[in-house]
Amino acid sequence: MRRLAREITGLELPAVEKISQAQAEDPFHILIATILSARTQDATTDAASARLFRAARTPRTMARLPVKTIERLIYPVSFYRHKARYVKACCEQLVSRYGGRVPSTLEELVALPGVGRKTATLVLILGFRSLNHICVDTHVHRISNRLGWVATTSPEDTEQALYRATARPWWPYINLYLVTWGQNVCRPVYPRCGDCVLCRDCPRIGV
Ligand code: SF4
Known part of the structure; x- marks a missing residue:
């Protein structure tokens, strides 16, 4: 992890990290950007989030947008029709159940429409400094x-296994480091093992 911390300096950050930093770690922006980011290229997520937040910056204003308008604003993120419905329904619940605020527990977050464990944990880490x-x-x-x-x-199993396998102080950084490494070096296909600082210790299981 220390080696990765050094090596990711200067590399392109994942889209949600960039949005989080640009929006002063606002949980609502992180929540919506993470919903949009599923199976979508970072540049597309970045641009779609910017268009959506220009049209509506709060759960209340976003809940009032028609689904068709949200679809148009977030296109071409993948599954944009589903995601538009989730975004609207999620904002409606934030308003009706939480007074327009994003809840700060895992249980409450995963109960929101379109929010799975990955989105919930990222909101907790980036938006609530968990x-x-x-x-x-x-x-x-x-x-x-x-x-x-x-x-x-x-x-899901990996998350539970990582709680046992890694030292607690690294938990909030694992996503940032490994996603950045995965987008730049340890790619899904043809990982760049020859350029990897972890190569001498990595068993390269399954590569
Ligand atoms: S599989 Fe290759 S690129 Fe990925 S961490 Fe191991 S050595 Fe690095």
């Missing part, structure tokens, strides 16, 4: 298994 969660997406799942930190078949 030190108690690890956010596991496809990059974290793949690289943790290649490194032999875990031996799991699903991101």
Whole structure:
């Protein structure tokens, strides 16, 4: 992790991290950007989030947007029709159940429309500075298994295994480091092992 911390300096950050920093770690912006980011290129997520937030900056104003308008604003993110419905329904619940604020517990977050464990843990880490969660997406799942930190078949199992396999102070950073590494070096196909600072210790399981 220390090696990765040094190496990711200067690399392009994941879209949600950039949005989080630009929006002063606002949980609502992080929540919506993470919903949009699923199976979508970072540049597309970035641009779609910017268009949506220009049209509506709060749960109240976003809940009032028609689904068709949200669809038009977030296109071409993948599954934009589903995501538009989730965004609207999620904002409506934030208004009706939480007074327009984003809740700060995992249980409350995963009960919102369109919010799974990955989105919830990222909101907790970036928006609420949680030190108690690890956010596991496809990059974290793949690289943790290649490194032999875990031996799991699903991101859900990887999250639980990582709580046991890694030192607690690193938990909030695992997503940032491994997603950045996964987008730049330990890519899904043809990982750049020859350029990887972890190469001498990595068993390259499954590569
Ligand atoms: S050595 Fe290869 S498989 Fe291991 S972390 Fe680096 S890029 Fe990924």
